Amino acid sequence: MSEHIITFDKVNKWYGNNFHVLRDIDLQVKTGERIVVCGPSGSGKSTLIRCINRLEEHQQGHLTVDGVELTDDVKAIDDVRKKVGMVFQQFNLFPHLTVLENLTLSPMWVGKMPKKEAEDRAMAQLERVRIANQAGKYPLQLSGGQQQRVAIARALCLKPKIMLFDEPTSALDPEMIKEVLDVMIEMANQGITMLCVTHEMGFAKAVADRVIFMDQGQIVEQNNPHDFFNNPQSERSRDFLSKILGH
Amino acid sequence: MTATTFEPIAARPAPVKTEGLIAWTRANLFGNTSTALGTIAIALVLLAIVPRFFSWAFINAVWAKDYDACHTAAGACWGVVAEKFRIIIFGRYPFEEQWRPLVSTAALLGLLVVSCMRAFWKPWLAALWIAVLAFYFTVMYGGSLGLSRVETDRWGGLPLTLLLASLSMSMAFPIALVIALGRRSKLPAIRSVCTVYVELIRGVPLISVLFMASFMFPLLMPQGFNIDVLVRVLAGITLFAAAYMAEVIRGGLQAVPKGQIEAAATLGLSYWQTQRKIVLPQALAMVVPGIMNNFISTFKDTSLVTIVSLYELTGAMSLALNSDANWRPFKIEGYLFIALIYFIFCFSMSRYSTWIEKQVNKSKLR
Numbered sequence: 001m002s003e004h005i006i007t008f009d010k011v012n013k014w015y016g017n018n019f020h021v022l023r024d025i026d027l028q029v030k031t032g033e034r035i036v037v038c039g040p041s042g043s044g045k046s047t048l049i050r051c052i053n054r055l056e057e058h059q060q061g062h063l064t065v066d067g068v069e070l071t072d073d074v075k076a077i078d079d080v081r082k083k084v085g086m087v088f089q090q091f092n093l094f095p096h097l098t099v100l101e102n103l104t105l106s107p108m109w110v111g112k113m114p115k116k117e118a119e120d121r122a123m124a125q126l127e128r129v130r131i132a133n134q135a136g137k138y139p140l141q142l143s144g145g146q147q148q149r150v151a152i153a154r155a156l157c158l159k160p161k162i163m164l165f166d167e168p169t170s171a172l173d174p175e176m177i178k179e180v181l182d183v184m185i186e187m188a189n190q191g192i193t194m195l196c197v198t199h200e201m202g203f204a205k206a207v208a209d210r211v212i213f214m215d216q217g218q219i220v221e222q223n224n225p226h227d228f229f230n231n232p233q234s235e236r237s238r239d240f241l242s243k244i245l246g247h
Numbered sequence: 248m249t250a251t252t253f254e255p256i257a258a259r260p261a262p263v264k265t266e267g268l269i270a271w272t273r274a275n276l277f278g279n280t281s282t283a284l285g286t287i288a289i290a291l292v293l294l295a296i297v298p299r300f301f302s303w304a305f306i307n308a309v310w311a312k313d314y315d316a317c318h319t320a321a322g323a324c325w326g327v328v329a330e331k332f333r334i335i336i337f338g339r340y341p342f343e344e345q346w347r348p349l350v351s352t353a354a355l356l357g358l359l360v361v362s363c364m365r366a367f368w369k370p371w372l373a374a375l376w377i378a379v380l381a382f383y384f385t386v387m388y389g390g391s392l393g394l395s396r397v398e399t400d401r402w403g404g405l406p407l408t409l410l411l412a413s414l415s416m417s418m419a420f421p422i423a424l425v426i427a428l429g430r431r432s433k434l435p436a437i438r439s440v441c442t443v444y445v446e447l448i449r450g451v452p453l454i455s456v457l458f459m460a461s462f463m464f465p466l467l468m469p470q471g472f473n474i475d476v477l478v479r480v481l482a483g484i485t486l487f488a489a490a491y492m493a494e495v496i497r498g499g500l501q502a503v504p505k506g507q508i509e510a511a512a513t514l515g516l517s518y519w520q521t522q523r524k525i526v527l528p529q530a531l532a533m534v535v536p537g538i539m540n541n542f543i544s545t546f547k548d549t550s551l552v553t554i555v556s557l558y559e560l561t562g563a564m565s566l567a568l569n570s571d572a573n574w575r576p577f578k579i580e581g582y583l584f585i586a587l588i589y590f591i592f593c594f595s596m597s598r599y600s601t602w603i604e605k606q607v608n609k610s611k612l613r
Contacts, residue, residue: 092510106514
């Protein structure tokens with residue numbers, strides 16, 4: 001066992017026959033490391049993190065998550081998904097279930113946990129994201145920021161070792177971004193391994209151990225946030241940073 | 248520059264509509280020239296039709312079982328219903344045994360009503376279905392408990408309509424679910440089997456399915472092997488309804504966003520758990536109106552079994568009148584009577600569907 005919890009080894013992926021979305025990705029993530037992935041749209045950053053829990057399959061190379069290599073083996077995929085939580089841009093809460101039911105679903109059906117225990121765990125997670133008083137409501141009755149915090153709590157109910165965030169604040173009103181980022185920062189301080197696709201550079205500066213910049217399916221540059229923001233090495237990252245920080 | 252303080256305006260209740268009948272009439276029926284003309288035109292048509300129908304159906308109508316009076320009367324002859332009531336409702340079932348369809352159909356109707364109520368959506372409801380159906384067939388078929396045997400080809404009228412409709416609907420629904428899921432399967436074999444099934448069934452009219460079930464199926468079976476015609480016809484209607492319903496359900500499945508399935512996958516749910524807990528509840532909620540459409544049309548399609556000599560409500564009605572020259576001229580009254588029966592059932596189903604829609608949409612209310 002290495003100290004790396006996630007290892008990409010020459011990973012390649014195509015959409016259809018022509019769109020080479022991930023190109024020779026090599027990446028090692030240490031246990032507890034907090035990584036921010038950024039880059040222009042279509043650069044493959046979402047695809048990269050979606051490969052980690054096999055929402056997308058890679059076609060070449062090796063991808064190992066917590067000692068399990070991801071292949072077509074369904075058992076391996078189930079194994080990995082138990083350790084990896086994910087938060088989506090569009091929240092993807094289940095609209096026909098209450099907030100509490102959203103959280104207890106997986107512990108009860110996948111983890112075979114008794115209802116009472118699952119509810120206790122769910123309430124603890126809702127406390128953590130400061131939304132316990134909304135447990136009986138339906139997702140669509142909440143604001144976007146509240147929904148995303150519920151989504152984070154739902155992912156945390158599985159006690160994952162790794163959390164993936166796919167643009168968690170991109171669908172939110174400006175005033176709600178902060179409440180979600182605050183929750184994420186708090187999580188980051190508790191030692192969970194995090195990979196976060198985001199353009200919130202303030203968040204990257206505050207919590208990231210490493211920033212990865214992607215373009216056209218490749219990792220162009222990776223560095224600690226201080227050096228990445230103050231002294232980007234490649235021209236492409238400089239250009240990108242000037243666009244998103246320029247106003 | 249001094250900052251001004253933002254003072255929110257306190258929320259007020261929405262204004263109450265206070266307009267009366269006259270104001271409403273003026274605004275909605277005579278709002279402008281074309282509306283006014285439309286209102287007058289419709290009023291004239293109604294004035295021409297309604298009083299005539301009313302005097303035909305009620306004022307000049309004959310209510311007694313007296314066909315001489317009926318022949319001379321200017322109005323409707325409801326006596327035909329009074330006279331032929333038992334045959335219309337129970338078909339060719341032996342006259343002195345007709346308490347049996349009455350009792351068993353009452354049990355079946357009770358079961359249907361109970362099944363519609365939320366409080367009874369418990370696992371034991373399935374056991375209740377089995378018990379009631381066993382009761383239904385025991386009482387109807389007889390041959391035991393001191394009851395004389397009545398072959399299924401003597402069953403008829405409303406009991407047969409209700410039996411065919413309720414059984415075919417309740418069996419078609421699960422089949423349709425499986426077919427709809429199958430058409431979206433990743434496995435090409437399953438997908439094509441389901442597609443071929445739907446396209447084959449949709450490609451032929453129900454009448455030909457019933458013909459095949461009734462006349463062709465026995466030819467294909469080995470000598471001496473036979474399945475009761477009622478069962479064959481029931482299977483035909485079920486498979487037919489399932490094909491249509493499957494497509495309605497598939498529409499709902501397609502409307503569930505992909506993100507829902509991805510979220511379920513990241514939570515570790517298996518395929519069947521995802522379908523059962525996430526996809527189907529949302530998909531079915533979206534297609535309640537379409538499914539109810541299927542149910543209602545299946546209910547009415549049962550009238551086609553007449554062509555294979557099973558006399559359900561519509562068939563029993565023509566049987567009753569065609570066999571009796573005295574009452575034969577009063578078909579209109581007879582058909583209006585069974586139309587009323589069909590309407591009561593279909594309208595109840597439609598109201599029930601509205602209630603279901605409200606139930607499943609609770610999570611969307613603000």
